[in-house]
Amino acid sequence: MDLSLGEHPLVQAAILGVVEGATEFVPVSSTGHLIIAADWLGFEGERAKVFEIFIQLGAILAVVWLYRARLTRLLTAAGDPGSQRLLGGLFVAFLPAAAVGLLAHEAIKRHLFNPATVAAALVAGGVAILAIERWRPRARIAAVDAVPLATALGIGLAQVLSLVPGTSRSGATIMGAYCLGLSRVAATEFSFFLAIPTMIAACSYDLLKSLGTLSAADVPLFAVGFLVSFASALIVVRAFVSFVSRRDFVPFAYYRIGFGLALLAWYRGGP
Numbered sequence: 001m002d003l004s005l006g007e008h009p010l011v012q013a014a015i016l017g018v019v020e021g022a023t024e025f026v027p028v029s030s031t032g033h034l035i036i037a038a039d040w041l042g043f044e045g046e047r048a049k050v051f052e053i054f055i056q057l058g059a060i061l062a063v064v065w066l067y068r069a070r071l072t073r074l075l076t077a078a079g080d081p082g083s084q085r086l087l088g089g090l091f092v093a094f095l096p097a098a099a100v101g102l103l104a105h106e107a108i109k110r111h112l113f114n115p116a117t118v119a120a121a122l123v124a125g126g127v128a129i130l131a132i133e134r135w136r137p138r139a140r141i142a143a144v145d146a147v148p149l150a151t152a153l154g155i156g157l158a159q160v161l162s163l164v165p166g167t168s169r170s171g172a173t174i175m176g177a178y179c180l181g182l183s184r185v186a187a188t189e190f191s192f193f194l195a196i197p198t199m200i201a202a203c204s205y206d207l208l209k210s211l212g213t214l215s216a217a218d219v220p221l222f223a224v225g226f227l228v229s230f231a232s233a234l235i236v237v238r239a240f241v242s243f244v245s246r247r248d249f250v251p252f253a254y255y256r257i258g259f260g261l262a263l264l265a266w267y268r269g270g271p
Helices: 009-023 030-041 046-066 068-076 081-112 115-135 149-163 169-179 184-213 216-244 250-269
Strands: none
Touching: 009 030, 009 046, 009 216, 030 046, 030 115, 030 169, 046 068, 046 184, 046 216, 068 081, 081 149, 081 184, 115 169, 115 250, 149 169, 149 184, 169 184, 184 216
């Protein structure tokens, strides 16, 4: 579907930047929303695919900026047991999705990056969140630097599910961590920290493979998308952490289910 913005690529870039920044760190699937938004905007082709990868780095930079003091302590406090435990946990949690993604990357891109898969995954993920919130697992771990390695591995295995577009990387890791005993805030912050190596690795891999498709003329488009993604992620991350400290994840579940069902109806109707 083309929303007649083809003559305004910078407007498209700004819209997609907002979509990326607003959805990357909440459990609704940024990749899924980008696939849908790009389809509706008629933003297609190899350059569009590289653009969608690149603007994720803007959202990641927002988390790095917001947690810069904590990340600096984490990387410089070599003798601190909590920092060592968190670094080890993040490394262990990073490995499963990195390994599976490397092996199945092309097949996933070829077969699963489509609106129907996104819609079905949105609905399935929403139902899963409702089930988990009804179960209400008991929180045993209140801080990200207290996550045992075995628990970190479990979170990493949950992240593998996010390779299916529409599942949501943040949704899989947050809900996985929540099920494994982290408090909502700790689960959310662990997901933020895990996103940094995961997304930098994934984006770098894709970008290195695709650099030949770009030219100097693409710089304004990519710059607008990157900056808008960064700015919108700054706002959303702050608001999301405040939200989960007071509320559960049920509203995101209903949003996923409603949006997913609407998408299934839309594409089945073939407008």
